[in-house]
Amino acid sequence: MPLNLAFIGLGVMGYPMAGHLAKAGHKVCVYNRTTQKAEQWAETYGGTFGTTPAEAAKNADIVFCCVGNDDDVRSVTTGENGAISGMKPEAILIDHTTASAELATELDTACRNAGLHFIDAPVSGGQQGAENGKLTIMCGGEEAIFEKSQDIMAIYAQAVTLMGEAGAGQMTKMVNQICIAGLVQGLSEGLYFAEKAGLDQNKVIDVISKGAAGSWQMMNRHQTMIDDKYDHGFAVDWMRKDLDICLNQGRKIKAKLPVTALVDQFYGEVQAMGGGRWDTSSLLKRLKATD
Numbered sequence: 001m002p003l004n005l006a007f008i009g010l011g012v013m014g015y016p017m018a019g020h021l022a023k024a025g026h027k028v029c030v031y032n033r034t035t036q037k038a039e040q041w042a043e044t045y046g047g048t049f050g051t052t053p054a055e056a057a058k059n060a061d062i063v064f065c066c067v068g069n070d071d072d073v074r075s076v077t078t079g080e081n082g083a084i085s086g087m088k089p090e091a092i093l094i095d096h097t098t099a100s101a102e103l104a105t106e107l108d109t110a111c112r113n114a115g116l117h118f119i120d121a122p123v124s125g126g127q128q129g130a131e132n133g134k135l136t137i138m139c140g141g142e143e144a145i146f147e148k149s150q151d152i153m154a155i156y157a158q159a160v161t162l163m164g165e166a167g168a169g170q171m172t173k174m175v176n177q178i179c180i181a182g183l184v185q186g187l188s189e190g191l192y193f194a195e196k197a198g199l200d201q202n203k204v205i206d207v208i209s210k211g212a213a214g215s216w217q218m219m220n221r222h223q224t225m226i227d228d229k230y231d232h233g234f235a236v237d238w239m240r241k242d243l244d245i246c247l248n249q250g251r252k253i254k255a256k257l258p259v260t261a262l263v264d265q266f267y268g269e270v271q272a273m274g275g276g277r278w279d280t281s282s283l284l285k286r287l288k289a290t291d
């Protein structure tokens with residue numbers, strides 16, 4: 001049965017994710033702050049678009065959201081003309097934005113008060129994962145609501161997992177970002193070292209990727225790093241936002257994150273180089289710039 005769905009936020013991630021829902025035969029109404037992108041999306045996928053989040057969400061059984069940070073999510077959900085004000089009773093709000101666990105609790109309460117349901121559902125897998133429909137989704141919320149919505153999320157995911165109550169999805173995503181931070185710095189140092197040592201970087205990756213050093217970052221980023229190309233992927237500005245969330249949460253639960261804190265400073269330096277929108281693998285560019 002085709003469902004009425006709404007998707008708010010057509011960025012690097014949201015644009016293809018909403019596209020997968022439409023391609024699967026659902027009726028999708030989108031909203032994007034920059035309307036031109038919504039028009040282009042509707043033309044490409046044969047869906048519709050609303051001029052406010054509330055308008056896009058009006059008839060939807062499930063409303064998806066994938067914007068930038070906590071405040072961006074608030075503005076499209078609980079803010080003026082936000083989705084929650086337009087949603088029909090018992091509809092489900094699913095937030096794919098990487099945001100704080102506090103925001104998830106706040107939205108869960110706002111949805112309950114409005115007779116709606118909420119799931120925090122941050123994603124991993126990057127631009128490629130969104131485009132290929134192979135994301136990993138970590139969810140927080142009620143089991144019954146998760147069961148109603150997991151098949152729809154599976155349209156653009158290879159794994160959709162309920163981790164616990166509201167906020168547990170965001171907590172899991174924090175673990176994901178903590179793991180990635182040190183790893184990308186390690187990969188950057190490895191490629192940098194290989195170049196300085198006069199090795200063929202492609203040949204190095206070819207051999208070590210088959211051993212214990214292999215990783216998603218290595219497989220999906222080594223070539224663009226070697227080619228000095230960073231105009232794609234997961235923006236440094238978003239990574240700093242994520243690491244800020246991790247470091248704040250770490251302080252609250254008394255979890256020490258020394259490498260994460262250091263890599264966060266390195267990303268600050270990449271921003272100062274003008275790389276806020278560069279992919280997070282640009283840590284290599286920072287190393288080379290400080291030679």
Ligand SMILES: NC(=O)c1ccc[n+]([C@@H]2O[C@H](COP(=O)([O-])OP(=O)(O)OC[C@H]3O[C@@H](n4cnc5c(N)ncnc54)[C@H](OP(=O)(O)O)[C@@H]3O)[C@@H](O)[C@H]2O)c1
Pocket residue numbers: 009010011012013014032033034037066067068069071072073075076096097098099123124125126127233234235238239242
């Ligand atoms: N890119 C990745 O590889 C990746 C991977 C995993 C998770 N994520 C997370 O997914 C989320 C989206 O990332 P992205 O890469 O798709 O970002 P993006 O390309 O920068 O897109 C952000 C989207 O949010 C909208 N937006 C931002 N602030 C808004 C506001 N105040 N009101 C309304 N709309 C607003 C933007 O609208 P406009 O078009 O008008 O600017 C755009 O549609 C972030 O939380 C990010 O951390 C990203």
